[in-house]
Amino acid sequence: xxxxIAKLTQRTDLWPWLLLTPLAVYxxxxxxxxxxxxxxxxxxxxxxxxxxxxxxxxxxxYLRTFLNTFVTAxxxxxxxxxxxYPLAYLMASSxxxxxxxxLLLVTMSFWTSFLVRTYAWMVLxxxxxxxxxxxxxxxxxxxxxxxxxxxxxxxxxVHILAPYMIMNIYSVMRKIDPTLIxxxxxxxxxxxSLFRHVxxxxxxxxxxxxxxxxxxxxxxxxxxxxxLGSPREQMIAGLIGNQIDEFLAFGMxxxxxxxxxxxxxxxxxxxxxxxxxxxxWG
Amino acid sequence: MSxxxxxxxxxxxxxxxxALEGVDLDIGKGEFVTFxxxxxxGKTTTLMIIAGFESATSGTVEVAxxxxxxxxxxxxxxxxxxxxxxxxxxxxxxxxxxxxxQMRGMKKTAGLRKAEEMLDLVGLEGFGHRYPKELxxxxxxxxxxxxxxxxxxxxxxxxxxxxxxxxxLREQMQIEIKRIQRALGVTTIFVTHDQSExxxxxxxxxxxxxxxxxxxATPLEIYHExxxxxxxxxxxxxxLIEAKVTDAEKGEASNAALGAIEYAPTxxxxxxxxxxxxxxxxxxxxxxxxxxxxxxxxxxxxTIVNYGxxxxxxxxxxxxxMRVRVxxxxxxxxxxxxxxxxxxxxENVYLIAK
Numbered sequence: 001x002x003x004x005i006a007k008l009t010q011r012t013d014l015w016p017w018l019l020l021t022p023l024a025v026y027x028x029x030x031x032x033x034x035x036x037x038x039x040x041x042x043x044x045x046x047x048x049x050x051x052x053x054x055x056x057x058x059x060x061x062y063l064r065t066f067l068n069t070f071v072t073a074x075x076x077x078x079x080x081x082x083x084x085y086p087l088a089y090l091m092a093s094s095x096x097x098x099x100x101x102x103l104l105l106v107t108m109s110f111w112t113s114f115l116v117r118t119y120a121w122m123v124l125x126x127x128x129x130x131x132x133x134x135x136x137x138x139x140x141x142x143x144x145x146x147x148x149x150x151x152x153x154x155x156x157x158v159h160i161l162a163p164y165m166i167m168n169i170y171s172v173m174r175k176i177d178p179t180l181i182x183x184x185x186x187x188x189x190x191x192x193s194l195f196r197h198v199x200x201x202x203x204x205x206x207x208x209x210x211x212x213x214x215x216x217x218x219x220x221x222x223x224x225x226x227x228l229g230s231p232r233e234q235m236i237a238g239l240i241g242n243q244i245d246e247f248l249a250f251g252m253x254x255x256x257x258x259x260x261x262x263x264x265x266x267x268x269x270x271x272x273x274x275x276x277x278x279x280x281w282g
Numbered sequence: 283m284s285x286x287x288x289x290x291x292x293x294x295x296x297x298x299x300x301a302l303e304g305v306d307l308d309i310g311k312g313e314f315v316t317f318x319x320x321x322x323x324g325k326t327t328t329l330m331i332i333a334g335f336e337s338a339t340s341g342t343v344e345v346a347x348x349x350x351x352x353x354x355x356x357x358x359x360x361x362x363x364x365x366x367x368x369x370x371x372x373x374x375x376x377x378x379x380x381x382x383x384q385m386r387g388m389k390k391t392a393g394l395r396k397a398e399e400m401l402d403l404v405g406l407e408g409f410g411h412r413y414p415k416e417l418x419x420x421x422x423x424x425x426x427x428x429x430x431x432x433x434x435x436x437x438x439x440x441x442x443x444x445x446x447x448x449x450x451l452r453e454q455m456q457i458e459i460k461r462i463q464r465a466l467g468v469t470t471i472f473v474t475h476d477q478s479e480x481x482x483x484x485x486x487x488x489x490x491x492x493x494x495x496x497x498x499a500t501p502l503e504i505y506h507e508x509x510x511x512x513x514x515x516x517x518x519x520x521x522l523i524e525a526k527v528t529d530a531e532k533g534e535a536s537n538a539a540l541g542a543i544e545y546a547p548t549x550x551x552x553x554x555x556x557x558x559x560x561x562x563x564x565x566x567x568x569x570x571x572x573x574x575x576x577x578x579x580x581x582x583x584x585t586i587v588n589y590g591x592x593x594x595x596x597x598x599x600x601x602x603x604m605r606v607r608v609x610x611x612x613x614x615x616x617x618x619x620x621x622x623x624x625x626x627x628x629e630n631v632y633l634i635a636k
Binding site: 177179180182183184185187188189190193197198201202204 | 333335354355356358359360361362364365366367368369370371372373381382384385386429430433
């Protein structure tokens with residue numbers, strides 16, 4: 001028989017790699033190469049130098065922007081958590097049909113374009129918008145500036161990112177064995193103590209996953225803070241955009257992007273070391 | 283025995299479906315009682331009503347003379363071991379056992395010490411720092427048991443706790459559970475559908491079927507004197523023979539295939555009644571020739587199932603199927619498709635009143 005078994009097995013070994021090739025090529029051309037280019041530019045623009053990093057890491061504006069970005073990201077993450085946790089719980093404890101309905105409503109915002117959602121907030125919070133009108137109607141003479149503030153950008157980011165949090169927490173909650181809750185009750189736990197000692201720790205992996213996801217996406221958020229946020233309290237992505245669009249300072253923009261990348265990777269690494277444990281709870 | 287746990291007239295109805303109907307039970311303090319029955323017979327529902335996870339449609343549950351009515355599960359002080367143990371995966375064995383003490387406000391040092399003592403008692407010395415995932419099925423079982431006992435519950439409920447273990451471990455845990463239960467003297471209800479588990483562990487067995495209690499008795503009584511056909515068929519193997527009583531006084535009945543059958547007379551029936559007679563397969567003797575002083579009939583052997591130490595011989599007397607259990611060494615005397623004699627005495631025939 002002319003079948004070469006060794007050759008056959010070799011081919012099946014190669015098969016997965018072959019399937020991966022289109023994606024690998026795509027990632028190489030559109031992600032790795034540009035990213036390397038950014039890394040190189042951060043050291044070479046306008047001339048071979050470390051001064052870009054020096055300015056980024058010592059300049060007051062840049063550090064303030066980094067700090068502002070982190071504070072915003074933390075705020076958005078916490079808001080998503082406080083909005084998302086109860087909703088996820090509601091879903092997990094509802095009948096399948098109700099849960100599906102809530103899930104549909106939550107994911108519905110995914111179906112709408114990102115920009116449309118952002119513009120919708122501009123309409124809602126604008127000076128002639130319904131929120132201001134409502135505040136005036138209930139007697140507030142000079143309603144506060146809502147649009148183009150940290151409030152408006154945070155609100156819109158929470159709206160956009162909350163589904164990620166909800167989905168993560170919900171998927172963990174749904175898998176919790178009801179016997180655990182019954183056990184806890186039979187052992188004397190109830191209400192808040194049951195929540196604190198049993199339910200919350202069991203849902204912690206979902207909280208951690210959702211929080212990291214929201215936090216990391218938030219760190220690099222561009223459109224929403226630029227369109228809705230205060231020009232004086234920019235986030236880092238907006239600042240990078242400025243450097244490139246307005247000042248053509250490719251070196252500075254690249255250096256900031258690299259710092260953001262390193263910080264994000266560091267956070268992910270810490271998370272991985274800290275919560276690699278969650279596999280244990282699987 | 284004075285009654286400690288008392289169920290009176292417990293019924294549970296789900297819409298059209300009646301899960302439990304008029305269950306009455308008296309269980310003494312320190313007793314080990316098994317709820318035995320097929321799935322859907324109401325045994326777990328009864329357990330959940332005692333635990334407070336289900337509410338009865340009617341009837342009352344009392345422990346030590348006090349009604350449990352209206353008490354939530356956390357207020358009942360009842361220890362439960364679930365089939366899949368329900369150990370908290372984020373807590374170590376010791377923290378799991380400490381949990382009920384923590385909920386009762388016990389300080390951490392004292393509580394963890396007590397938890398460790400309890401782990402010692404269930405044979406898990408030095409395993410306190412392990413997480414459930416790092417323990418075998420049998421060890422998890424022991425942790426669950428320790429956790430359900432550490433707060434000195436008024437009752438211990440075990441919901442098919444051995445179902446997930448393999449055979450050897452199951453037998454080992456049966457002995458362990460009995461030992462621990464005796465040591466602590468805690469009143470225990472054990473739910474199972476495994477009759478051998480029920481036979482080997484219980485002081486008394488409650489047989490459930492279709493939401494009703496069929497019989498409450500010691501394992502030996504249940505085995506030798508089943509009150510209903512269901513109990514006779516469910517516990518152990520049995521030959522159930524439909525017969526008509528021909529003389530109730532002397533204890534004689536007749537069956538089309540077996541002819542006249544003598545049984546130990548009881549006052550439970552009267553002449554002319556249709557009854558069921560039970561003969562356990564191990565009480566039937568198999569022989570080449572008829573045996574004097576016994577009731578002999580000819581059986582055509584159809585199948586021999588050899589288990590090594592014993593064998594089950596399945597055959598027919600006329601058109602009546604009969605099962606005979608013989609010692610492994612004795613099975614060599616016959617072969618499939620042969621005819622042989624089977625025999626029994628009057629004492630081997632037990633009458634189940636209809």
